[in-house]
Amino acid sequence: MGAHHHTYNFSEQYEFSGKAKTYSLIAIVIGIAAIAFGFLTGHAERTFANLLLMSYYFTCICAAGLFFIAVQFVAQAGWSAGLIRIPQAFAKVLPIASIILVVVVAAGLFSHNLYHHWNHEGITDPTSPNYDALIAGKAGYLNVPFFLTRLVFFLALYCIFAVLLPKLSNNEDLEGGLNSYKKSIKYSAIFLVIFGFTTPIWAFDVIMSLEAHWFSTMFGWYNFAAMWVTGLATIAITVILLKKSGYLGWINENHLHDLGKFVFAFSIFWTYVWFAQFLLIYYANIPEETVYFYKRFEPEYLPWFWVNIVVNFVAPLLILMTRDAKRKTNMLLFVCIVIICGHWLDYYMMIMPGTVESHRGFGIIEVGTFLGFVGLFTFFMLNALSKAALAPKNHPFLQESVHHHI
Amino acid sequence: MASHNESILREPLITGKDITYARITNEVLLPVENKPNKAWWIGFIVSALGALLWVGAVSYTFYYGIGTWGLNKTVGWAWDITGFVWWVGIGHAGTLISAVLLLFRQNWRNSINRSAEAMTIFAVICAATYVVSHMGRPWLAYWPLPLPNQFGSLWVNFNSPLVWDVFAISTYFSVSLLFWYTGLLPDIATIRDRATGLKRRIYSILSFGWTGSVKTWQRFEAVSLILAGVSTPLVLSVHTIVSMDFATSVIPGWHTTIFPPYFVAGAIFSGFAMVQTLLLIARKVLGLENYITMFHIESMNKIIVLTGSIVGVAYLTELFIAWYSGVEYEQYAFLNRISGPYWWAYWCMMTCNVITPQLFWFKKIRTSIPISWVLSIIVNIGMWFERFVIIVTSLHRDYIPSSWAMFYPTWVDISIFVGSIGLFFTLFLLFIRVLPSVAMAEVKLLVKTSSEQSKKKLLDAGVIKPEEAEYYKESLTKFDSVDQADYAKI
Numbered sequence: 001m002g003a004h005h006h007t008y009n010f011s012e013q014y015e016f017s018g019k020a021k022t023y024s025l026i027a028i029v030i031g032i033a034a035i036a037f038g039f040l041t042g043h044a045e046r047t048f049a050n051l052l053l054m055s056y057y058f059t060c061i062c063a064a065g066l067f068f069i070a071v072q073f074v075a076q077a078g079w080s081a082g083l084i085r086i087p088q089a090f091a092k093v094l095p096i097a098s099i100i101l102v103v104v105v106a107a108g109l110f111s112h113n114l115y116h117h118w119n120h121e122g123i124t125d126p127t128s129p130n131y132d133a134l135i136a137g138k139a140g141y142l143n144v145p146f147f148l149t150r151l152v153f154f155l156a157l158y159c160i161f162a163v164l165l166p167k168l169s170n171n172e173d174l175e176g177g178l179n180s181y182k183k184s185i186k187y188s189a190i191f192l193v194i195f196g197f198t199t200p201i202w203a204f205d206v207i208m209s210l211e212a213h214w215f216s217t218m219f220g221w222y223n224f225a226a227m228w229v230t231g232l233a234t235i236a237i238t239v240i241l242l243k244k245s246g247y248l249g250w251i252n253e254n255h256l257h258d259l260g261k262f263v264f265a266f267s268i269f270w271t272y273v274w275f276a277q278f279l280l281i282y283y284a285n286i287p288e289e290t291v292y293f294y295k296r297f298e299p300e301y302l303p304w305f306w307v308n309i310v311v312n313f314v315a316p317l318l319i320l321m322t323r324d325a326k327r328k329t330n331m332l333l334f335v336c337i338v339i340i341c342g343h344w345l346d347y348y349m350m351i352m353p354g355t356v357e358s359h360r361g362f363g364i365i366e367v368g369t370f371l372g373f374v375g376l377f378t379f380f381m382l383n384a385l386s387k388a389a390l391a392p393k394n395h396p397f398l399q400e401s402v403h404h405h406i
Numbered sequence: 407m408a409s410h411n412e413s414i415l416r417e418p419l420i421t422g423k424d425i426t427y428a429r430i431t432n433e434v435l436l437p438v439e440n441k442p443n444k445a446w447w448i449g450f451i452v453s454a455l456g457a458l459l460w461v462g463a464v465s466y467t468f469y470y471g472i473g474t475w476g477l478n479k480t481v482g483w484a485w486d487i488t489g490f491v492w493w494v495g496i497g498h499a500g501t502l503i504s505a506v507l508l509l510f511r512q513n514w515r516n517s518i519n520r521s522a523e524a525m526t527i528f529a530v531i532c533a534a535t536y537v538v539s540h541m542g543r544p545w546l547a548y549w550p551l552p553l554p555n556q557f558g559s560l561w562v563n564f565n566s567p568l569v570w571d572v573f574a575i576s577t578y579f580s581v582s583l584l585f586w587y588t589g590l591l592p593d594i595a596t597i598r599d600r601a602t603g604l605k606r607r608i609y610s611i612l613s614f615g616w617t618g619s620v621k622t623w624q625r626f627e628a629v630s631l632i633l634a635g636v637s638t639p640l641v642l643s644v645h646t647i648v649s650m651d652f653a654t655s656v657i658p659g660w661h662t663t664i665f666p667p668y669f670v671a672g673a674i675f676s677g678f679a680m681v682q683t684l685l686l687i688a689r690k691v692l693g694l695e696n697y698i699t700m701f702h703i704e705s706m707n708k709i710i711v712l713t714g715s716i717v718g719v720a721y722l723t724e725l726f727i728a729w730y731s732g733v734e735y736e737q738y739a740f741l742n743r744i745s746g747p748y749w750w751a752y753w754c755m756m757t758c759n760v761i762t763p764q765l766f767w768f769k770k771i772r773t774s775i776p777i778s779w780v781l782s783i784i785v786n787i788g789m790w791f792e793r794f795v796i797i798v799t800s801l802h803r804d805y806i807p808s809s810w811a812m813f814y815p816t817w818v819d820i821s822i823f824v825g826s827i828g829l830f831f832t833l834f835l836l837f838i839r840v841l842p843s844v845a846m847a848e849v850k851l852l853v854k855t856s857s858e859q860s861k862k863k864l865l866d867a868g869v870i871k872p873e874e875a876e877y878y879k880e881s882l883t884k885f886d887s888v889d890q891a892d893y894a895k896i
Contacts, residue, residue: 217664
């Protein structure tokens, strides 16, 4: 410990150009092409389902970056100070992601491609042939104006903090001192309370209401678990790729080890939540609850239902179990990519049975939309990253982070 | 943390001047090596009387059967299971502090882990007594075990969460005991080395031949880490399965998917409250203010407000989904909780678990010892009511209105509950007499890097940035164990 004395250039800045820029732009173009293909070939509903999936996923990753920063401040974590600029870059993209999500949800609502289960003409009118007593009972909550207001309001609240916290960190670079640090702790705590109380509702609205008859109290935390583990995996991937490009000299296998432990632990946490929800519904066997899994046990979905668990639980569990695996760059990179793809499937399993039902597909639209959003995220995130130094040079815990050794 | 590069912003984990390894040993072993004082005797006698009440009430139950409790045909499960879940929940903080905080490298756990683990073990014992006593026929207590038997093909019902609970709790108890005892070995060896005569013989056997060699320490650290890794999923599984005792059923108010993580959060919440209740008194009575500092108290209060809020999210989620589900039974169960004959229990639970802990957002409150103590007691009360509300309000008005009933505890119910608290404190008070209540060896690790004196050295040497030194001095003002005059002149 402390025996190695390197001098690092903490003012080092990421330069967004070359391959990273080209490839992310190409991916965006592929995405646009795939979406256009979807609409032109008459798969409007399926394309909308994919758009919802990826814009939700995109927003969740950015929100997870913000959540990560807030947790580090509130927990007074030292190890992560040297890599905090990466989740900060995620947070900076949250406003863009939020706008895209709101546009997709609103367009889906008004074009009746999404949420038609509760947003259907005459569904709350007892005289209409479309009348649905259950939906009518929820109409005070599930109605277009209130639904959109909630979505916009929550995302706007998160975005305030997504702007504020990176800004404070930037002030710290310029002015030094501890003012920004103290304020960051305060705002992080406020954000965590707001986020903690509202994310379940966010998940109930955007995802659970696709199948508006069904309900599960766990669904909010289940979505949170997916958001958090994919956010951690994306942070790890970004750190590794930046290191591979010669940046972040002060980040070493000790930091990767910690990220790896988080990815490992929260993969298990996701599984725990998934299993608890599944087991309780399976065991009690009440029709209004089992309907959700009944749909996922149809032949179109059943194999993927099990693949979901294998990819998101068994793979990280077995591969990341040992200390060495978490400290090996390529191994960790591999597992994180598996998790990113795995949770795409997880969201797919949440969304598709309630939208396209048995007409599910996997082809140009799915792969293209996925790539498009990966490109979108990469482009905006790296662009945000390039705007500030890669290390928060005046962060009070930077030295702890640089000398982090486990 | 605990590295030579530890930031000065981190508050000291050991306060006081001239802290040496010898002084730590002397101060921690004071109650073990000396005759008990009056305060201990008073506490012990009161607790022992409580334990006696428990023995009496449980014996009465065994003699006359569980018909002596206030149960009726509608409410067939009440204070018995409430008490059981309450105790199991309290047991969770010990493992959380020793295992989860170890994995997160939170060194402040070092001074509180020992008593928290002891508390875990005693709380699980109290919980286990409920299991046995509410079997009614304790001589058949081995029936939940899947033993080869002569009853033909009669096996335990593996589909029953109650059987899962038997496995979960017994495994949990074994691992907690192992973890606690392993951690005790170096400290027991310290007592052995300072004792004479019969006492030395006893502690010698108990220390398992601990030599303190490098190899011994290496193995000690390896086994601690492995046990931490094993007990983390275990502690989560225990309350998960306790929650499934209810949630696998089809009873409105019991069957809800959020129960497992919500119960775990509630368990950690109540466990930390109990640790706070015990340690705020123990640090004063045993003179451990330098080791269990204001930083520890404040950190535990922060965990209480965090877990209390998680529980709050769960309460609100349940309430909302009950309405959203459109299931009238579910809706009625919650309406009945809020405004039915047990409304007072529901609002007591809400107030004690969600509203009053929010006071911990104020620094003044979370660094006030008397208020922290009172709030920790309120959490203990609230968490008892949580279980009572879940259990009794869901049962007392079932599907047939003609069988609706209320639950009234008998003197036996009350005596078993009050008695179990006596049993718990008796065991805890005995523990602090015979074993060190602070993990001496682990606290000693922090002297060089995280103590007030090591930080003061840095301040005196003038190697700290002025604004960080200012921040640090500011943070010390809340400590009741720091001599503030020392910092006035720096």
